[in-house]
Amino acid sequence: MKREETIDHNIKTAWHAISRMYNQQAVKQDITTSIGFVLLNISSKEGTPATKIAPLMGLEARSLTRVLKNMEDKGLIYRQPDANDKRSVRIFLTEKGKERKGFSRKTVLAFNEAVREHIPEDKLKIFFEVIGDINRIIEKSNIYENEKP
Template identity: 45%
Template sequence: MKNRTIDYILRATWQAVSRMYNEEAIKYDASMAIAFALLSIDREGISSTLLGPNMGMEATSLTRTLKKMETKGLILKEKNPNDGRGVIIKLTPLGLEKRELSKAKVKRFNEMIRANVSDEKIRHFIEVTDVINELINNKTIFEK
């Protein structure tokens, strides 16, 4: 029964996707979290206070990921000109290069799925995940 419940299928699938991306990222001395952050930082940079919520990442995990990225020379932190307390995260030239590599890997994954799954099934998958997210966001799953 456990392998047929919706939550089990979602978790097992996400773990497989995560493992796949991490295995690929390791080839480039990175991780899925770093690649995801690279894709979440646009060319003009992003406020550190917006980055966490955009990525759905907790502050401690985000801080650790940004520290690794800074150490690897992928990002720079600049004082936010609009808010002296804030920081703008910007990609370095190396960060931009790695961002493009990450983007190519995500595109490849999506191309492979689309080549093996019909448009109709993909539409249904998106519809189902939209409903799941709506139920979770509206906090209706465990209400009586």
């Protein structure tokens, strides 16, 4: 089987193209794609518990630590103890963070709109079903369980 015929190659290639496209837009606002996605996962009104952001994005908590520090240094977010649970910290957007979140949202919506203009809804429905199936296979199966090292 050729590399171009493998499922993972096609998913990775598509994601890298999307990521490059998003980064080209993000750099105009002095952010990265990663920062843009974090901004989209922080509530503009109530903030978001720091421990909830990584799972919302499908990341490990430690992967997010450096991004949050960078965002704080850029003046996009600030941390505050949770009003109900003092052991927890909530992440809030600054005004600058809210502006960059709006930009990130417009960028994602523009991409989705462009895709929907060119790909019929019935094809997109199948795409979402297949991606969902692939995620379930990854989550539930032990495809390498019987392999020897």
